[in-house]
Amino acid sequence: MTTPMRPADAYPGSYGTSEGGAVGRVTLQTIADRVGVSRMTVSNAFSRPDQLSAELRATILAAADELGYVGPDPAARSLARGTTGAVGVLLTESVGSAFQDPIAAAFFGSVAQELAPTGLALALLPSVESPDRIPARDIPMDGALVYSCAGDMAPVNWLIKRKLPLVFVDQAPIAGASSVLLDDRVGARAAAQHLLDLGHRRIGILTTASDRSVGIAPDPATAGVGYVSRERVEGWMSALGPAGADVTVVHLPDNTEVHAEQGARTLLALDDRPTAVLCFSDLIAWTFERVARSQGVRVPDDLSVVGYDDSPIARRAQPALTTVRQDLDAKGRAAATALTRAIARSRGDATVGDGPDAVLVPTELVVRESTAPVPAER
Amino acid sequence: MTTPMRPADAYPGSYGTSEGGAVGRVTLQTIADRVGVSRMTVSNAFSRPDQLSAELRATILAAADELGYVGPDPAARSLARGTTGAVGVLLTESVGSAFQDPIAAAFFGSVAQELAPTGLALALLPSVESPDRIPARDIPMDGALVYSCAGDMAPVNWLIKRKLPLVFVDQAPIAGASSVLLDDRVGARAAAQHLLDLGHRRIGILTTASDRSVGIAPDPATAGVGYVSRERVEGWMSALGPAGADVTVVHLPDNTEVHAEQGARTLLALDDRPTAVLCFSDLIAWTFERVARSQGVRVPDDLSVVGYDDSPIARRAQPALTTVRQDLDAKGRAAATALTRAIARSRGDATVGDGPDAVLVPTELVVRESTAPVPAER
DNA sequence: ACCCACCTCTTGACCGGTACAGACCGCAGG
DNA sequence: CCTGCGGTCTGTACCGGTCAAGAGGTGGGT
Numbered sequence: 178m179t180t181p182m183r184p185a186d187a188y189p190g191s192y193g194t195s196e197g198g199a200v201g202r203v204t205l206q207t208i209a210d211r212v213g214v215s216r217m218t219v220s221n222a223f224s225r226p227d228q229l230s231a232e233l234r235a236t237i238l239a240a241a242d243e244l245g246y247v248g249p250d251p252a253a254r255s256l257a258r259g260t261t262g263a264v265g266v267l268l269t270e271s272v273g274s275a276f277q278d279p280i281a282a283a284f285f286g287s288v289a290q291e292l293a294p295t296g297l298a299l300a301l302l303p304s305v306e307s308p309d310r311i312p313a314r315d316i317p318m319d320g321a322l323v324y325s326c327a328g329d330m331a332p333v334n335w336l337i338k339r340k341l342p343l344v345f346v347d348q349a350p351i352a353g354a355s356s357v358l359l360d361d362r363v364g365a366r367a368a369a370q371h372l373l374d375l376g377h378r379r380i381g382i383l384t385t386a387s388d389r390s391v392g393i394a395p396d397p398a399t400a401g402v403g404y405v406s407r408e409r410v411e412g413w414m415s416a417l418g419p420a421g422a423d424v425t426v427v428h429l430p431d432n433t434e435v436h437a438e439q440g441a442r443t444l445l446a447l448d449d450r451p452t453a454v455l456c457f458s459d460l461i462a463w464t465f466e467r468v469a470r471s472q473g474v475r476v477p478d479d480l481s482v483v484g485y486d487d488s489p490i491a492r493r494a495q496p497a498l499t500t501v502r503q504d505l506d507a508k509g510r511a512a513a514t515a516l517t518r519a520i521a522r523s524r525g526d527a528t529v530g531d532g533p534d535a536v537l538v539p540t541e542l543v544v545r546e547s548t549a550p551v552p553a554e555r
Numbered sequence: 556m557t558t559p560m561r562p563a564d565a566y567p568g569s570y571g572t573s574e575g576g577a578v579g580r581v582t583l584q585t586i587a588d589r590v591g592v593s594r595m596t597v598s599n600a601f602s603r604p605d606q607l608s609a610e611l612r613a614t615i616l617a618a619a620d621e622l623g624y625v626g627p628d629p630a631a632r633s634l635a636r637g638t639t640g641a642v643g644v645l646l647t648e649s650v651g652s653a654f655q656d657p658i659a660a661a662f663f664g665s666v667a668q669e670l671a672p673t674g675l676a677l678a679l680l681p682s683v684e685s686p687d688r689i690p691a692r693d694i695p696m697d698g699a700l701v702y703s704c705a706g707d708m709a710p711v712n713w714l715i716k717r718k719l720p721l722v723f724v725d726q727a728p729i730a731g732a733s734s735v736l737l738d739d740r741v742g743a744r745a746a747a748q749h750l751l752d753l754g755h756r757r758i759g760i761l762t763t764a765s766d767r768s769v770g771i772a773p774d775p776a777t778a779g780v781g782y783v784s785r786e787r788v789e790g791w792m793s794a795l796g797p798a799g800a801d802v803t804v805v806h807l808p809d810n811t812e813v814h815a816e817q818g819a820r821t822l823l824a825l826d827d828r829p830t831a832v833l834c835f836s837d838l839i840a841w842t843f844e845r846v847a848r849s850q851g852v853r854v855p856d857d858l859s860v861v862g863y864d865d866s867p868i869a870r871r872a873q874p875a876l877t878t879v880r881q882d883l884d885a886k887g888r889a890a891a892t893a894l895t896r897a898i899a900r901s902r903g904d905a906t907v908g909d910g911p912d913a914v915l916v917p918t919e920l921v922v923r924e925s926t927a928p929v930p931a932e933r
Numbered sequence: 934a935c936c937c938a939c940c941t942c943t944t945g946a947c948c949g950g951t952a953c954a955g956a957c958c959g960c961a962g963g
Numbered sequence: 964c965c966t967g968c969g970g971t972c973t974g975t976a977c978c979g980g981t982c983a984a985g986a987g988g989t990g991g992g993t
Contacts, residue, residue, distance in 0.1 A: 204979055215943050220981065224687075229941060247716040251695040252639060253979035255630040256948050262694050263641070263678055271671060276654060276664035286654035293649055293681040296688035300641055300678040303671035310674035316640050317629040317695060338625045493871070582949055593973050598951065607971065631949035634978050935993090943986075949978105956973075963966085 203246045212240050223248050255317055263298040264516060265321035265341075267313060267332055272301045279488050280505065281324070284346075287509020288322065295517055304332050311335060320520045322346060322512055325405065342519035344534075346512050349404045355515040355534040357508060361405060364501040364540030365412025365455075368483045371499070371542055372453045373416060376551035377481060379423045381444040381451035383437065383461050384410055386428035391439040394426040406457060409485065413455050425451060432457065437464035445472055452480060452551045459484035459491045462498050466547065477549035487543055496546035503540050511536040581624045589618050601626055633695055641676040642894060643699035643719075645691060645710055650679045657866050658883065659702070662724075665887020666700065673895055682710050689713060698898045700724060700890055703783065720897035722912075724890050727782045733893040733912040735886060739783060742879040742918030743790025743833075746861045749877070749920055750831045751794060754929035755859060757801045759822040759829035761815065761839050762788055764806035769817040772804040784835060787863065791833050803829060810835065815842035823850055830858060830929045837862035837869040840876050844925065855927035865921055874924035881918050889914040 209216045214237070221228040222237040255261045266285070268275055275281050289299055297319070302312040313321075313332035320342035326333055336343055343354045350356035372380060385406050386394070410426070417424050427443050429436040437456075441464060444451060456462035462484030466476050476482050476496060484491050487502035515534045522529050587594045592615070599606040600615040619626075633639045644663070646653055653659050667677055675697070680690040691699075691710035698720035704711055714721055721732045728734035750758060763784050764772070788804070795802050805821050807814040815834075819842060822829060834840035840862030844854050854860050854874060862869050865880035893912040900907050 202979090206979085216979095217944080217981080218942055220979095221942085224981080233941085245716070247713065248692050249981090250634075250979050251693050252630065252633040252637075253948090254693070254981075255695055256628075256634045256950085257979080257981040259630075259948075259981095261630060262688070262690065265676070272667035272677065273664040273671075276660040276667065282654040282660055286651040289650035289654065289679060289681070293651075293683055296681060296683055296685065296690055296693075298643070298678045298680050298690050298694050299650065300676040301667060302676050303667070303674060305671055305674055307674060310640070312640065312674055312676050314626050315629050315632070315674075316676050317633055335625065338623070580949090584949085594949095595951080595974080596972060598949095599972085602951080611971085627951090628949050631978090632951075634980085635949080635951040637951095637978075936991105938989100938991090940989085941987085944984090946982090948981080952975105952977080954974090954976105957971085959970095960968090961966105962968105963964105 203244050205249070208237060208241050208244060208246055211244065212237055220249065224254075252317075260319050261317040262296060263300045263318050264292070264520075265300045265302050265313070265316065265318040265336070267302050267321055267323045267326055267330075267336065268304065269324075269326045269330070270304075272303050275301060275324075279490075280486050280503075283505040284324075284509050284512075287506045288513045289509075291510045291513035292517075297517075302332065304330070306331060314339065320344075320516050320523070322516060323348060325403075327403075342516065342523045344512055344515045344519060346508070347405050350533070350535075353533055355519050355536075357512045357515055357534075357536045357538065359405070359408075359503050359508070360537050360540050361408035362412040362415065364503070364542065365409040365485075366416045367540075367542040368455060368485070368499075368501050369413040369416035371544065371548065372455070372481060372483065373420050373422065375453070375481065375548060377422070377451075377453040378420070378551070379449060379451045379453075380417060380425075381447075381454040382410070382413060382424060382426040382456075383429060383440045383444065383454060383465065384426065384457040385430070385432050388428040389430055391427065391429055391436055391443060393443065394428050409457060423449075423451075429457075429461070432460060434460065434464050437461040438468055441465040441468035445469060445474065450480075453483070453548070454480065455483050457485055459486050459488045459494070459498055459500055462500070462547070463490050463494045466494055466496070466498075477547050479552055481548040481551075483548060491543075491545070494547070499542075499544045499546070499548040501540050502543045504538060508538045511538060581622050583627070586615060586619050586622060586624055589622065590615050598627065602632075630695075638697050639695040640674060641678045641696050642670070642898075643678045643680050643691070643694065643696040643714070645680050645699055645701045645704055645708075645714065646682065647702075647704045647708070648682075650681050653679060653702075657868075658864055658881075661883040662702075662887050662890075665884045666891045667887075669888045669891035670895075675895070680710065682708070684709060692717065698722075698894050698901070700894060701726060703781075705781075720894065720901045722890055722893045722897060724886070725783050728911070728913075731911055733897050733914075735890045735893055735912075735914045735916065737783070737786075737881050737886065738915050738918050739786035740790040740793065742863075742881070742920065743787040744794045745918075745920040746833060746863070746877075746879050747791045747794035749922065749926065750833070750859060750861065751798050751800065753831070753859065753926060755800075755829075755831040756798070756929070757827060757829045757831075758795060758803075759825075759832040760788070760791060760802060760804040760834075761807060761818045761822065761832060761843065762804065762835040763808070763810050766806040767808055769805065769807055769814055769821060771821065772806050787835060801827070801829075807835075807839070810838060812838065812842050815839040816846055819843040819846035823847060823852065828858075831861070831926070832858065833861050835863055837864050837866045837872070837876055837878055840878070840925070841868050841872045844872055844874070844876075855925050857930055859926040859929075861926060869921075869923070872925070877923045877926040878921050879918050880921045882916060886916045889916060 205216045205219045209219045219237055222234045275285055300318055313335040321336050323343055323345045325347040345354055345356045427440045429440045462482050465482055469476055474480055484498040484500035487500045491498040491500045518529045583594045583597045587597045597615055600612045653663055691713040699714050701711055701721055701723045703725040723732055723734045805818045807818045840860050843860055847854055852858055862876040862878035865878045869876040869878045896907045
């Protein structure tokens with residue numbers, strides 16, 4: 178086989194071939210012509226090393242290197258192969274929240290860690306909706322993670338319509354899709370039971386809901402729209418209800434410090450102030466502690482507080498928060514696995530079973546210093 | 556005019572057309588046949604609304620909806636158009652570190668925020684290197700952010716070879732690429748000057764380097780391989796050198812608590828213990844404080860400590876750390892802007908100037924409680 | 934000597950779009 | 964009546980690969 182190969186000299190923008198005219202771009206064909214083989218063989222040299230002799234492959238790779246050819250064009254390969262090597266991540270809020278919210282960050286860190294060996298990239302999808310650019314619809318991906326999104330979000334629908342393999346996290350899944358959910362019912366129930374065991378019967382709840390403003394919910398059973406919020410409320414109530422506790426639920430529009438503070442004031446201002454408070458998150462619990470302290474209410478002597486998530490601030494809080502821990506690492510691993518399995522399944526891989534996965538991540542009550550027996554009646 | 560979006564009521568696997576036989580997949584052609592127009596017109600209905608009458612467009616969109624067609628296949632579109640709508644992010648460590656390291660997380664949060672309006676997705680590239688799957692080489696993207704990577708990392712080279720528009724962050728850029736750098740020289744110098752102003756002359760430095768183990772550097776000028784590390788050392792020395800300070804540099808293999816602790820012990824065990832210490836990061840400074848305290852050395856009374864970054868722990872530390880703040884939000888915005896500009900430039904957009912951008916993000920000394928005047932000689 | 938399996942490489946079709954240059958048409962202006 | 968023109972739609976040629984089937988040559992088994 179004759180392979181005339183002259184040393185290629187620099188490619189400062191201007192391409193050219195020894196024979197023929199100027200060429201716009203180096204492709205498989207360019208190299209094939211250079212070496213004198215078919216395009217397919219060059220393709221194999223890169224993608225299927227076992228399909229040609231090591232010798233020829235070396236020649237081809239050398240020629241490619243010389244011509245400044247990196248490897249098969251990813252976009253073209255995606256089209257031909259039907260896979261892209263990236264999975265999407267859809268979030269409720271801005272993508273920034275994935276990094277700012279410590280719970281989300283820990284979760285995605287774990288997902289990334291678990292996904293790394295597969296070589297899949299994590300594509301964070303902005304949820305903007307300009308009529309022409311809709312990431313959830315237009316970005317190439319092999320599957321996606323839907324993280325705690327409002328179920329009716331338009332981007333979710335795009336993903337569904339694309340029939341992409343999906344995994345719903347902290348959110349009710351659609352039929353046929355896999356899910357990774359926290360065992361919130363059990364966790365919340367344990368937290369409530371803990372308070373009951375300490376003798377508390379007048380209990381406040383601070384949780385997020387669909388309401389626009391902070392306020393006392395008419396009926397404790399009325400949980401917010403959010404899936405997670407609903408689960409936690411039901412968990413708490415499943416212990417408090419039967420015990421005949423006197424429950425006051427305060428709804429917050431979201432999980433922010435500002436609203437948590439308003440909610441805290443609302444509860445503390447009640448005539449019959451609760452002796453214990455269950456919070457939707459550690460952030461809210463932490464804020465509650467702060468507001469209580471500023472009003473001269475001692476935690477846990479006068480009032481017990483329970484958080485949720487066991488985020489870093491739980492340990493940092495003064496006093497350290499009793500809370501419900503979720504194993505974020507396990508959750509991340511489960512989500513990554515469920516996603517790769519869903520993708521494999523969509524490709525007809527029979528080794529992964531056929532039903533969608535439904536993982537329930539266990540929760541655990543962590544008792545610290547923010548809870549104590551109910552104080553003697555004043 | 557937008558497509559009406561109903562909550563997609565299941566297309567359970569089985570496809571079929573009203574006319575003709577079973578069809579493998581719905582494409583532009585399927586719809587074109589259904590409506591009786593050319594494929595191109597259907598394409599325009601989705602991608603170039605102004606190229607056909609509103610009437611026909613509506614008909615086409617309706618037919619598409621009916622057939623369960625979501626929109627042009629992203630992979631195919633990428634190939635034809637030459638853009639993907641995603642930008643890559645390359646990190647030194649595992650992708651998880653983007654979420655775990657608070658500095659990186661804040662930075663990427665800001666990048667994402669700034670990138671959102673453009674509709675570009677952020678694809679986090681795992682740096683695994685199995686011979687067949689190399690994300691940096693194989694994943695379709697329009698450009699990439701290279702974040703504080705060792706310059707000789709293989710993935711960086713793949714990106715370069717692909718001739719992608721790149722932005723180097725916290726890292727020396729290659730020729731022709733844009734960069735976003737912290738003004739570390741100035742920040743470090745200010746920190747050192749602050750100590751000099753307080754009267755300190757015997758000063759320790761704890762910084763990361765290429766060394767395998769913790770140890771005293773023979774020559775203060777020998778900075779580590781890391782770009783950032785080098786910059787900071789030079790900044791510190793630019794003040795300390797001329798002042799004739801007695802400087803001891805301890806090299807750490809990385810920015811971890813374990814090694815920081817070893818480094819701290821090394822400095823504290825010196826016969827002529829420094830009266831002040833400059834640290835590469837807040838984490839190291841925070842660890843130093845802890846070790847010092849455990850040895851009965853009081854900060855700042857006996858010894859002053861300066862951190863770097865003004866990360867959350869700087870404020871949390873006991874005593875709160877004097878440190879050098881970097882505006883992570885500004886850094887993120889600058890990086891996002893530089894990247895979109897680089898992409899625009901690569902497409903021949905003349906409105907963005909032709910040279911690569913080189914942004915220098917300002918730093919600022921924040922004096923808290925961990926620094927004090929040099930103590931009287933024992 | 935013969936047949937077949939095996940290793941290599943080639944051929945032709947296809948992945949699902951988009952760009953660009955017309956073709957066709959009704960209408961206002963000279 | 965012919966011309967020029969803008970608005971619509973069509974035809975053709977890509978974009979740069981991969982897949983599946985087949986064509987030669989080689990060597991081993993019998």
